[in-house]
Amino acid sequence: MNSGNCCREVGGKPCLDLGGIGCSFFLPFTDGATTNTDDIRKHAAELAALAPDVILASGSATLGPLLQVTPPVVFTIIVDPVGAGFVANLAPGGNATGFTTFEYGIGAKWLELLQQLAPAVTRAAVVRDPSITSGIGQWGAIQAVAPSVGMVVSPVNVHDAAEIERSIASFARAANGGLIVTGSGFAVVHRDLIVALAARHKLPAVYYERLFVTAGGLISYGPDYLDQHRRAAGYVDRILKGEKPADLPVQAPTKYELVINLKTAKALNLEVPPSLLARADEVIE
Numbered sequence: 001m002n003s004g005n006c007c008r009e010v011g012g013k014p015c016l017d018l019g020g021i022g023c024s025f026f027l028p029f030t031d032g033a034t035t036n037t038d039d040i041r042k043h044a045a046e047l048a049a050l051a052p053d054v055i056l057a058s059g060s061a062t063l064g065p066l067l068q069v070t071p072p073v074v075f076t077i078i079v080d081p082v083g084a085g086f087v088a089n090l091a092p093g094g095n096a097t098g099f100t101t102f103e104y105g106i107g108a109k110w111l112e113l114l115q116q117l118a119p120a121v122t123r124a125a126v127v128r129d130p131s132i133t134s135g136i137g138q139w140g141a142i143q144a145v146a147p148s149v150g151m152v153v154s155p156v157n158v159h160d161a162a163e164i165e166r167s168i169a170s171f172a173r174a175a176n177g178g179l180i181v182t183g184s185g186f187a188v189v190h191r192d193l194i195v196a197l198a199a200r201h202k203l204p205a206v207y208y209e210r211l212f213v214t215a216g217g218l219i220s221y222g223p224d225y226l227d228q229h230r231r232a233a234g235y236v237d238r239i240l241k242g243e244k245p246a247d248l249p250v251q252a253p254t255k256y257e258l259v260i261n262l263k264t265a266k267a268l269n270l271e272v273p274p275s276l277l278a279r280a281d282e283v284i285e
Helices: 037-049 060-066 106-117 133-149 161-171 185-189 191-200 210-214 225-240 262-267 274-279
Strands: 055-058 073-078 096-100 123-128 152-157 177-181 205-207 219-223 256-261 282-284
Touching: 037 060, 055 060, 055 225, 060 073, 073 225, 096 225, 106 133, 106 177, 106 205, 106 219, 106 274, 123 133, 123 161, 133 152, 152 161, 161 191, 177 191, 185 191, 191 205, 191 210, 205 210, 210 219, 210 256, 210 282, 219 225, 256 262, 256 274, 262 282
Parallel strands: 055 073, 073 096, 123 152, 123 177, 177 205, 205 219, 256 282
Antiparallel strands: 219 256
16 A cells, blocks of 8 residues: 555545545445446546555445456445455456445345234335346345235336336326335435335335435445444455465345434334334434
8 A cells, every 4th residue: 555645535525534544545435426427437447546455345336447447346225246356256367356235145034024013015116227237136136025014115217317217106006006115326325315206196115225214215224334334444455465366255234224314114104013113224204
């Protein structure tokens, strides 16, 4: 790792210094801030020009361009790194390793939560990005489980804001509907719109991460991202001490969090079961 400043900027974005493992530790904050491929490629080139010994990349939109540069990469918040072609397998053998977001089977949990919170819901619109491997995989897993729990599911593609608004408005015309929002950079970019549409159309919604619930969404169940980045810092430390990314296996999350927004539940006239409240890691009132 080079010995410059502990915290620098790339492409006008702040970079992250995780104390205790050295300085000039770069994190591009692009996935979730932009989905413009040209901008992300530009930031990746700027990072490579700084000649760091390791790069931490967060999200699929960020990781792809960074794999074209030479420094080792530790990634986080990647749903399916093998399916997306970022690594050959979970024992990567290349120049990148890191931490997955969740397994596709978590979709069954999202369906279960939707039914627990809103027993009248029999239809679920699944918000997904069909242009990425994980968008297809998450939808497929939910679609496979839905019949066994008596739920009819339909996809809502997130190509742009207008399409999201049209699709959710159309879905909401019939009764007993709810939303499941799967993981993608596009969903993060459009989170305020998605949360607002769920409120406008009185649709109970389950989200894949806490960010949506703090923005006014109903409930989320997903990995603890802070814990994931702490674990990624450990991988960075090991690489800086001489280990190779090829020798560090890709790992799944070990901590998940359930977050409930009681204010939103009240606005939807939903009573949160005490058993569900007792399991919550965070309750927003």
